[in-house]
Amino acid sequence: MSHIFPRHTKQNPPVAVRGDGCYLYDSNGKQYLDASGGAAVSCLGHNDRTVIEAVKAQLDSLAYAHTGFLTSEPAETLADLLIEHAPGDLDRVYLVSGGSEAVEAALKLARQYFVEKGEPQRGRLIARKQSYHGNTMGALSAGGNAWRRAQFGPLLIDMSHIDPCYAYRLQQEGESEEAYGIRAANLLEEELLRVGPETVMAFIAEPVVGATAGAVPAVKGYFKRIREICDQYGILLILDEVMCGMGRTGSLFACEQDGVAPDILCIAKGLGAGYQPIGAMLCSKQIYQAIADGSGFFQHGHTYIGHPCAAAAGVAVVKSLLGRDLVSAADRQGHKLRTALAAEFGTHLNIGDIRGRGLFVGVELVADRMTKAPLDPDRKTAARIKAAAFEAGMICYPMSGTIDGQSGDHVLLAPPFIITDPQIDELVGKLSKAVDAGL
Numbered sequence: 061m062s063h064i065f066p067r068h069t070k071q072n073p074p075v076a077v078r079g080d081g082c083y084l085y086d087s088n089g090k091q092y093l094d095a096s097g098g099a100a101v102s103c104l105g106h107n108d109r110t111v112i113e114a115v116k117a118q119l120d121s122l123a124y125a126h127t128g129f130l131t132s133e134p135a136e137t138l139a140d141l142l143i144e145h146a147p148g149d150l151d152r153v154y155l156v157s158g159g160s161e162a163v164e165a166a167l168k169l170a171r172q173y174f175v176e177k178g179e180p181q182r183g184r185l186i187a188r189k190q191s192y193h194g195n196t197m198g199a200l201s202a203g204g205n206a207w208r209r210a211q212f213g214p215l216l217i218d219m220s221h222i223d224p225c226y227a228y229r230l231q232q233e234g235e236s237e238e239a240y241g242i243r244a245a246n247l248l249e250e251e252l253l254r255v256g257p258e259t260v261m262a263f264i265a266e267p268v269v270g271a272t273a274g275a276v277p278a279v280k281g282y283f284k285r286i287r288e289i290c291d292q293y294g295i296l297l298i299l300d301e302v303m304c305g306m307g308r309t310g311s312l313f314a315c316e317q318d319g320v321a322p323d324i325l326c327i328a329k330g331l332g333a334g335y336q337p338i339g340a341m342l343c344s345k346q347i348y349q350a351i352a353d354g355s356g357f358f359q360h361g362h363t364y365i366g367h368p369c370a371a372a373a374g375v376a377v378v379k380s381l382l383g384r385d386l387v388s389a390a391d392r393q394g395h396k397l398r399t400a401l402a403a404e405f406g407t408h409l410n411i412g413d414i415r416g417r418g419l420f421v422g423v424e425l426v427a428d429r430m431t432k433a434p435l436d437p438d439r440k441t442a443a444r445i446k447a448a449a450f451e452a453g454m455i456c457y458p459m460s461g462t463i464d465g466q467s468g469d470h471v472l473l474a475p476p477f478i479i480t481d482p483q484i485d486e487l488v489g490k491l492s493k494a495v496d497a498g499l
């Protein structure tokens with residue numbers, strides 16, 4: 061009998077023993093095409109020797125040093141590398157162990173920044189309904205996924221949640237994309253005015269919404285207007301690129317394609333590519349300086365922040381992404397994947413939308429593509445598709461998303477950037493069968 065506390069206590073998952081390229085293998089020798097990179101983690105694929113050797117070498121020289129006393133070479137190198145390529149005036153990197161931790165750090169930094177600046181009345185966060193920012197209490201409070209939040213209500217912090225930018229469902233008939241982007245962004249201003257702008261510290265959003273909606277990018281102009289509103293009312297813009305960052309959308313940082321830079325940026329998942337648990341929060345010079353000139357101490361920190369082995373993996377991952385031109389590969393193969401999906405599902409009654417950027421792709425399932433009626437409010441279809449795909453030897457990420465019950469099931473696809481054309485065909489073929497089996 062297993063003593064592991066699994067995610068799903070009614071399931072008995074196979075034992076993974078090996079990974080190679082886009083495939084994972086279990087102890088019975090069964091092969092699985094990793095069509096979602098786990099949860100958009102494995103950007104380099106499995107068994108990447110460069111990252112493995114980098115971590116091994118780091119273990120041989122220095123495994124751990126507490127950041128309360130010492131810094132380390134890989135942590136310094138990773139911070140330099142990230143800042144060299146980061147947008148806007150992001151200037152400092154706070155290394156953590158995952159995505160939720162990066163978001164928690166961002167929320168606390170935003171709050172401490174205003175306290176140190178002498179604006180202690182600013183403590184409110186505005187987030188979006190269609191979002192996931194992590195499972196720890198601050199991050200869960202920021203997230204807008206009703207299902208994930210439901211039973212933890214009494215533990216959550218009061219925050220505002222506005223409608224997302226979700227053209228497939230919320231753009232009105234006859235409304236241009238540009239006009240919709242402005243209208244959707246202006247919801248932030250409305251909420252600021254409703255709660256009192258002087259009480260708000262920050263707005264948080266995913267540039268391309270991942271786990272809640274299935275790779276939904278904002279329309280052109282949305283984030284530019286969001287940036288303007290944040291600046292006008294003196295609030296910080298926090299972008300959560302935990303899932304969509306690190307090349308996944310075809311640019312190293314997703315927000316580059318929206319032409320905006322945040323004050324705080326959260327990354328994780330692809331940064332460690334599955335080889336080490338690592339995340340990071342990047343912040344602007346101005347925010348860092350407020351702390352440096354004030355108390356001189358960010359009142360946060362976990363035991364494993366800045367872990368040298370995790371940072372060594374991060375350095376090797378970023379160098380691989382840039383040095384092997386893998387970010388362009390994500391863009392190129394992403395186009396091919398969406399084209400192949402459109403060819404396969406073009407007129408399928410239950411496929412409402414195929415969307416995304418780079419190798420961050422969402423397929424929305426509906427009851428009828430003409431009416432866009434949600435397929436399955438009781439969340440069963442996604443689970444059936446996941447099971448059918450797994451049975452056929454493919455790991456993908458079907459989920460139910462909700463914004464006030466309007467959106468239904470989707471399948472999120474986020475394969476490694478090294479996926480080949482035949483593997484794209486394999487993915488689409490297996491998905492097609494799994495969707496039909498699950499419906």
Ligand code: PLP
Pocket residue numbers: 099158159160161163192193194195266270271300301302303304328329
């Ligand atoms: N933020 C976003 C956008 C995510 O997609 C996730 C995880 O899926 C998180 C934060 C939380 O990251 P982690 O699971 O590493 O804590």
